[in-house]
Amino acid sequence: MTNDLQIRKFIINWINLSNYCSSLLPEDAECSLIQDGYIDSLGFLNLIAAIEEKFSIEVDFEDISPEEFTTISGLTRSVAMLFKNDS
């Protein structure tokens, strides 16, 4: 069972292990990943690919605005929603 906390941890760990961000994101970080400069748009695509592989899902953000899915909590919610829609 995948829960919000697992998704959130995965996102933060992935960013911290990547070369995109010079400072480490704390576990309770709340920020806009692209606008605040933690990651660029290509890095974001790589993050999405990693999420898809890890959780064996396909993202579909057709009706979600980027303001939502580019924040840590918004991305967590958007990914969690995909599990709910599947079940």
Place this chain on the structure above:
Amino acid sequence: MNNNTETLANKLQESFSQHLERNAIYVDGSYYQYYEINNAALTIANVIKKSPGLNSKYISFFCSRIIHSYTAIAGILISGHAYLPLNPKFPPNRLHQMLENSKCNTIILSEECAEYFFKIENLTEKLYIICPEPGNLIMKLKKIIKNHSFVFPQDSIQKIESIISPTVLPEDPAYLLFTSGTTGIPKGIPVSHANVCTYLNYTIKKYKVSPDDRISQMFDITFDLSVHDIFVSFLSGACLYIIPDSSIMAPAKFIKEHKLTLWFSVPSVAMFMEKMRMLKPSSFPTLRYSLFCGEAMPKRSAEAWQIAANNSIIENLYGPTETTIAITSYRWDTQISPEECINGIVPIGWPFDSHFTHILFDDENVANIVDKGELCLAGPQVTSGYINDPSQTSERFIYIGNDGKRWYRTGDIVRQGKNKCLFYLGRTDDQLQIRGYRAELQEIDQVIRKVAGTDLAISVPKLLSPGQAETVYAFIQGKNNEFSIEEILQYCRQNLPEYMVPTEIIFIDKIPVNVNGKINRKALMEKI
């Protein structure tokens, strides 16, 4: 085509007066009608005309994509001057070079950029700072800063007067944009009224733009593709939709909500939206035309976009700033275009009406046996050259043969296929595009060499495709402990736009050289 007497200023005033009651701009959740844009622009133009001292050829504005940027552009043009956009995403030293190089003494400053503007150091020239909507910060700065003069339009202009545009000639500049330069100093490209009117007349007619159109605006105003958005819309009485920064990489919801009819972006946006599964069948049925420019367009992005924008004609445009916005185009055809792509890249097509292409081969004698060479362009959109840089101008703007045509050497390698269709293959030099922005690697090298105090420093792109990079790495010969990485990166951030700042600094025992003793950038590229 341009009839040789028209200017952007006259065309703007004519269109504004015809569409006063229509929506002109949607920005930050509000609509502004043409009469509001006209009044704000006339206020700026009145201030410029009536204040002694505001007399530089170029007048700059420093705002993000907020309403004041668009009214500043219109006001500056109507006053008979040319506009120079400054970008808050640029580092202070670059802004300083742009102001100095253009000898600009007047700037329109928004409250949101005021603090950052005063980080530009060593502004020795007295500046006239026009503040259309001064807030607390500007009023505070006015008290502290004594060497510049602040102008408040609401104080100095009691009554808005219509302006009879002064004697602006078609060959006078309408705007000035800077691109990356090899010497470490950005190159200024003035674009004349005749250049830009030729482009706009052709484009508005070709895409049948009308007052009912709803047009996207997502390019930074320092990127010349924004000139297309703004003036195609303003001169047609259409409505310009400013896509907020937060939505810029995936604006699917914005396109649907506002029922946009004309789209213009870099192809990466289509690629990004496809990966986010935003390009579903008939997602954007209102789009009539979708234009892409600024980087090589992958076939896959064109195919995916066509499925989503099912009623839209897709065109891939190509053009350097030196030849005004775009100068060739290729119309995507679902039936035949996939076959025509080379290496999965959509062709750049054919030149616009009244323009010419020539392919320059290294050796004219081998022209019959090799099929690729450097693209040169001629015609009324070709600009006059670089400001204060006769040597670069004569190097890039040349005469071929005796027909009197002046050609711009693009530095882009192309192949000409059947029916003379052009295919972009890459660059002749170290210039490339990083995430759609044009950049010279030598400019990055110069900055790193200066701060590191060594000539053995070199930047290397991480390429996505020929001429297109995701990011840049820098190699320095020496040991890690001899330099402060943070100091080097900090200096880069102060002197280069964000996209040109290296992702990583790598120390290496010996920078590889080729047989001629030249630094071997290719060997370093294999290390990243």
